[in-house]
Amino acid sequence: MTDLAEVAAVVQPPAPQKRALQTPSQTVGPFYGYALPYAGGPELVPGYHPRAIRFHGTVTDGAGEPILDALLEIWQADESGALSRSRGSLDRDGFTFTGFGRCATTIAGHYTFTTLKPGAAGAAAPYILVTVFARGVTHHLFTRAYFAEDSVLHQSDAVLSSLPADRRDTLICVSEGIVGGAESYRFDIRVQGENETVFLDFDV
Amino acid sequence: MTQKTPRPGTGSASQNEITTEIETIEADAAARVVAGGSPELQPRRDYAPYRSSLLRHPTHELVRVDPEEVERVSPAFGHTDVNVLESDLTIQHAGEPIGERMTVSGRVLDGEGRPVRRQLIELWQANAGGRYVHKRDQHPAPLDPNFTGVGRAITGENGEYSFTTIKPGPYPWKNHMNAWRPAHIHFSLFGTAFTQRLITQMYFPGDPLFALDPIYQSIADADARARLVGTYDHSLSVPEFSLGYNWDIVLTGPKSTWMESEEAHD
Numbered sequence: 001m002t003d004l005a006e007v008a009a010v011v012q013p014p015a016p017q018k019r020a021l022q023t024p025s026q027t028v029g030p031f032y033g034y035a036l037p038y039a040g041g042p043e044l045v046p047g048y049h050p051r052a053i054r055f056h057g058t059v060t061d062g063a064g065e066p067i068l069d070a071l072l073e074i075w076q077a078d079e080s081g082a083l084s085r086s087r088g089s090l091d092r093d094g095f096t097f098t099g100f101g102r103c104a105t106t107i108a109g110h111y112t113f114t115t116l117k118p119g120a121a122g123a124a125a126p127y128i129l130v131t132v133f134a135r136g137v138t139h140h141l142f143t144r145a146y147f148a149e150d151s152v153l154h155q156s157d158a159v160l161s162s163l164p165a166d167r168r169d170t171l172i173c174v175s176e177g178i179v180g181g182a183e184s185y186r187f188d189i190r191v192q193g194e195n196e197t198v199f200l201d202f203d204v
Numbered sequence: 205m206t207q208k209t210p211r212p213g214t215g216s217a218s219q220n221e222i223t224t225e226i227e228t229i230e231a232d233a234a235a236r237v238v239a240g241g242s243p244e245l246q247p248r249r250d251y252a253p254y255r256s257s258l259l260r261h262p263t264h265e266l267v268r269v270d271p272e273e274v275e276r277v278s279p280a281f282g283h284t285d286v287n288v289l290e291s292d293l294t295i296q297h298a299g300e301p302i303g304e305r306m307t308v309s310g311r312v313l314d315g316e317g318r319p320v321r322r323q324l325i326e327l328w329q330a331n332a333g334g335r336y337v338h339k340r341d342q343h344p345a346p347l348d349p350n351f352t353g354v355g356r357a358i359t360g361e362n363g364e365y366s367f368t369t370i371k372p373g374p375y376p377w378k379n380h381m382n383a384w385r386p387a388h389i390h391f392s393l394f395g396t397a398f399t400q401r402l403i404t405q406m407y408f409p410g411d412p413l414f415a416l417d418p419i420y421q422s423i424a425d426a427d428a429r430a431r432l433v434g435t436y437d438h439s440l441s442v443p444e445f446s447l448g449y450n451w452d453i454v455l456t457g458p459k460s461t462w463m464e465s466e467e468a469h470d
Contacts, residue, residue, distance in 0.1 A: 020317050020454040022245045023431050024423045026405040027254075029390065031336040035328030035354040036392060062259035069340075075279060075398050083277045090285035090324075090356075100279035122273045129274050133403055136256030138247035138422045140403060142275075159269050167264075191260050201266035202275055202399040204457040 025140065028133040030069045033104070037071070040092040042103035044074075044115040047182065051079070054184040055128060055145070055173070056112040059105055061136075062192030066109020070134040072189075074101045074113055077126070081119030117147065117183070125153035125160065127171075132189060141199045145187040146172045163198060170197045215255070217380040219416055225253040226421045233424035244425045253418035255379050276397045281324035283358055291357040293327075293369040301351035303332025303370030305446040308406065308434060311363040312393060315456035319363025320400075326392040327355045327367055334375030334387075343375050368446065374413060386413035386420060393453060400455035407433045408449070 028036075045052050055074070059067040077083050078097050089100040103111045118126045127144040146154060154160045160168050173185035189197050229251070237243050249261035294301055312320040330336045330353060333345035337352050353372070357365050374387045388405040395401065407420065414420055414429075423429040431454075440448020 020313055020315050020456070021428070021431065022315070022456045023402065023404060023453045024246050024428050025402060026247065026390075026422075026432065027256075027419060028392075028403050029405075029419075030340055031330075031338045032328055032390065033338050033340075034352055035326055035390070062263075065259075067260065073401075075274065077274060083273060085280050087280045087282040087284050089279050089281065098279060124272045124274075127274070129398060131398075131401060134260060136254070136258075136260035138249055138251060138254065138257055138261075138419075140401065141262065142399075159267070162269075163267065192263055196262055196264055198264070199262050199266050201268045202271040202457060203268050204271055204397070204399050 025138065027135060027138050028071055028140075030135045032071060032133075037102065037104045038090055042101055042111070042113045043092065044099065044101045044113060045097060046094055047114050049114075049116070051116055052114050052182045053117050054112060054179060054182050055115055055187065056110065056184070057187040057189060058109045059111065059132065059134070059189045059191065060109060060193075064193065066105070066107075067134050067191065068105055068107045068109050070105040070109070070111075070132060070137075072103050072105070072111050072113075073131040073133075074103075074115065074128050075099055075131070076115065076128040077118040077121040079116050079119050081121045081126070083121060114182070120153065123156075123158070125150045125157040128187075130187070130189070132191070134191075137191070141191065142202065143189065143197050143199050144171055145185070147185065148172050148175050159200070166195075167198050170195055215378040215380055215383070219380060219382055222253050222380045222383075222418060223416060226415075226418060229253070230421070230424050230426070237425075243427060244423070245428050247422035248424055251418065251422040253379075254422050255418075257422070271397070271399055275399050278323070278394050278396055278398050278400070281358060281394065282322060286324065286356045286358050288357075291355055291365070291367050293329075293351065293353060293355045293367065296352055296354075297350040299350040301331065301348050301370050303348075303351075303373075305368070306371050306449060307366055307368050307440060307442070307446050308389065308449045308451055309364065309366035309440060310434075310450050310452040312359050312365065312395075312453045312455065313363055314395065314400070315454060319361070320359055320393075320395050320455060321361055321363060323359050323394045323396070324392075325357050325359060325365050327357075327369075327389055329353045329369065329372040329389040330375055330387075332370050332373050334373030336375075345373070345375065371408070371447075374411075379418060383418075384413050384416070386411040386417050391453065393455060395455035397457075399457045402453070402455055404453075405432060406451050409433055409436055
């Protein structure tokens with residue numbers, strides 16, 4: 001063995017680091033009430049914003065009963081399709097659109113956000129990303145809320161166009177027209193059972 | 205032997221029945237790995253020993269899709285959102301909370317071992333007696349007027365975080381007869397992409413309730429479960445003040461199994 005080979009045998013390059021493995025999820029449980037909901041969480045814009053929309057619905061379980069201890073988060077682009085890099089989701093100033101909101105369901109299983117209708121970000125049709133946490137949900141559920149008036153864009157949307165029609169409809173908000181001065185969109189989430197909402201697993 | 209059909213909310217099963225169900229599922233998960241399958245990284249969504257999951261899991265397979273930009277970025281949080289004092293749960297009231305004062309600190313990392321910087325961590329927990337400040341928690345253990353059990357922080361440049369708190373107590377719940385949760389702290393985390401969003405629970409080493417708890421055991425793979433257990437680190441203990449626990453958190457994404465091909469990489 002030459003000296004160089006000896007050196008090479010001793011000075012090994014560092015072994016490839018084993019990829020760090022995911023910390024597993026656990027249910028949010030029922031007792032997050034003082035921790036996660038916060039003042040202004042459901043109001044991405046104030047209700048008096050001229051283009052404020054109401055984004056709301058009911059979360060139900062496999063027996064059709066309302067889930068009264070769910071926590072929903074939404075994350076979305078602004079009206080131009082841009083994702084906000086602005087801080088301030090937890091301490092809103094009333095003017096900065098951060099794109100993030102959080103809302104606990106009521107005892108009727110209902111949630112309401114006040115937000116703006118998103119523009120298209122990238123190739124997909126406009127949508128609001130909705131994340132569902134609840135007692136009994138061991139790992140949060142992701143879904144997307146699309147808008148019926150964008151039906152032309154839906155035809156080329158990679159997710160919507162891949163789904164059978166009856167399941168696709170679970171991802172499209174019901175347009176309710178102007179309610180209480182704002183355009184209202186209803187997005188009911190059926191975690192299990194008849195018309196079960198399509199939930200997404202992201203290939204990353 | 206006839207299998208009883210589990211029903212949610214009844215809470216009538218014995219611990220032995222629940223433990224048998226847990227062990228059956230764990231054996232099934234282990235057999236899949238022996239047969240060449242990937243270890244399960246995440247809890248099962250349909251996990252009957254945890255009765256509340258019965259009507260709250262989708263019956264359709266999740267639809268696998270490529271993330272769009274919305275899912276590839278995350279909301280921005282910062283010190284304008286969170287006061288630095290919110291990471292100390294022992295100074296939120298006029299007096300000191302009762303219990304073992306402790307710190308939990310560690311780093312938030314992505315799957316490549318890179319720090320998740322300047323992101324939001326939220327935490328909540330029961331008090332030393334195992335009671336939450338929550339109207340639906342009717343466990344007859346005392347509330348502590350000096351403890352709410354809620355904290356927040358923004359991770360540092362190396363993904364580091366640290367909370368000062370008191371060690372939470374175990375508490376009973378109604379999943380089955382004589383059901384007790386092992387002591388735990390709930391954590392909520394954001395990564396650099398919304399796909400990395402995580403809510404989970406951190407446990408304490410050596411808890412005798414681990415084998416009995418259907419929430420901890422909903423992660424059927426023993427190695428994956430162990431990632432939720434903090435380690436006692438004496439170097440983090442502060443003389444005459446607090447005991448130190450370390451817990452690092454890895455945010456890769458929502459994928460429920462680990463692919464062999466991901467192991468070798470630079």
